[in-house]
Amino acid sequence: MPRVNHQKRSAIMGKSDVQIEDCSGLTAREKPLFSGSRRAMAPGAEGVVFNIQRFSLHDGAGIRTLVFLKGCPLRCLWCANPEGQSGATEIRYDKNGCIGCGACIDSCPEGAVSQEPATGFTISKASCRACGACVRACPSGAKSEWGETRDADEIVDIVKRDSLFYRHSGGGVTIGGGEVLFQPAFACEVLRKCRELGLNTAIETSGYGDWPWLERIAEYCDTIFYDLKIVDRHEHRRITGVDNETILDNLRALDEMLVSRGTDRPLHLIVRVPVIPEVNADTENMAAIGTFIRSELHNTSTVELMPFHNLCEQKYEQLGRPYLLKGRAGLMPEKVEPLKKTLTDMGLNCTIMSW
Ligand code: SF4
Numbered sequence: 375m376p377r378v379n380h381q382k383r384s385a386i387m388g389k390s391d392v393q394i395e396d397c398s399g400l401t402a403r404e405k406p407l408f409s410g411s412r413r414a415m416a417p418g419a420e421g422v423v424f425n426i427q428r429f430s431l432h433d434g435a436g437i438r439t440l441v442f443l444k445g446c447p448l449r450c451l452w453c454a455n456p457e458g459q460s461g462a463t464e465i466r467y468d469k470n471g472c473i474g475c476g477a478c479i480d481s482c483p484e485g486a487v488s489q490e491p492a493t494g495f496t497i498s499k500a501s502c503r504a505c506g507a508c509v510r511a512c513p514s515g516a517k518s519e520w521g522e523t524r525d526a527d528e529i530v531d532i533v534k535r536d537s538l539f540y541r542h543s544g545g546g547v548t549i550g551g552g553e554v555l556f557q558p559a560f561a562c563e564v565l566r567k568c569r570e571l572g573l574n575t576a577i578e579t580s581g582y583g584d585w586p587w588l589e590r591i592a593e594y595c596d597t598i599f600y601d602l603k604i605v606d607r608h609e610h611r612r613i614t615g616v617d618n619e620t621i622l623d624n625l626r627a628l629d630e631m632l633v634s635r636g637t638d639r640p641l642h643l644i645v646r647v648p649v650i651p652e653v654n655a656d657t658e659n660m661a662a663i664g665t666f667i668r669s670e671l672h673n674t675s676t677v678e679l680m681p682f683h684n685l686c687e688q689k690y691e692q693l694g695r696p697y698l699l700k701g702r703a704g705l706m707p708e709k710v711e712p713l714k715k716t717l718t719d720m721g722l723n724c725t726i727m728s729w
Pocket residue numbers: 465481482483484485486487497501502503504505506507508509
């Protein structure tokens with residue numbers, strides 16, 4: 375379990391109450407994974423992936439295959455992919471699919487599964503070693519694994535199955551997560567191989583990672599979707615668990631890279647802003663983001679606003695983790711129009727994305 379302590383339940387009602395104690399956002403088990411990924415620029419033949427979504431119309435042009443990598447050093451309150459936060463494989467329990475046979479209790483060598491009146495056949499995070507025995511024993515599929523180790527070639531084989539669709543739609547592959555920079559060597563290898571095949575490539579990143587890796591990854595990208603959540607450093611730490619200094623520095627560096635990349639195969643940098651009620655969904659924060667882009671980035675003017683949605687509640691339940699924004703209504707795109715206007719009035723090219 376992530377050690378981030380989003381301490382007060384009332385955090386969901388007012389931004390001044392949101393508190394995150396562990397600034398690193400990583401558990402003791404995850405820290406070596408992250409630092410390990412930063413150590414060497416070695417080829418990354420294998421990585422941990424939690425989802426591959428074909429025929430997507432999101433996250434880039436045309437029809438795309440989305441590859442979701444596991445592991446992220448941030449712990450955003452609104453995270454829509456909590457199964458991507460931990461770098462390790464996790465066991466998911468779908469109470470609705472459970473037939474109550476008890477096989478998972480009997481199969482667990484750690485005694486980590488117990489039957490609880492409210493939550494069903496629940497896994498103790500402290501005891502679970504993610505060995506997968508309960509998953510194999512479960513006859514209904516109610517217990518399953520989130521995250522598996524895959525070879526870069528395997529991923530590329532899956533991606534290239536839809537080459538025909540990419541060709542006709544201008545699509546390709548997008549790697550997200552989790553955080554691409556959590557497994558940079560693996561991401562780099564997949565992107566490099568896809569580029570060799572002439573496929574359009576994109577990543578979606580928080581920008582929180584080492585610049586040498588991001589620079590190298592960017593060399594194999596056609597498009598980078600770069601999250602910019604909030605400019606204020608303290609607020610950023612409070613709502614994500616980490617400082618944004620590295621994120622802003624990397625964004626500046628990427629912006630400069632756009633020029634050196636030339637026009638043969640240009641790099642497109644798109645700033646993405648998740649719009650979260652009572653966190654950053656106000657004109658003041660949007661103006662600060664607009665000012666940063668206008669004053670500090672010289673080659674970037676495209677912004678996508680990503681209105682908050684609440685489609686991920688079930689995932690938190692299945693992971694046995696609390697979701698502090700539970701029950702919050704999603705933001706309808708029309709509510710975001712004034713924020714879009716704030717940015718367009720500053721000369722930025724701004725689009726509101728649908729859920
Ligand atoms: S993954 Fe292994 S250790 Fe974890 S609950 Fe299942 S059987 Fe037990």
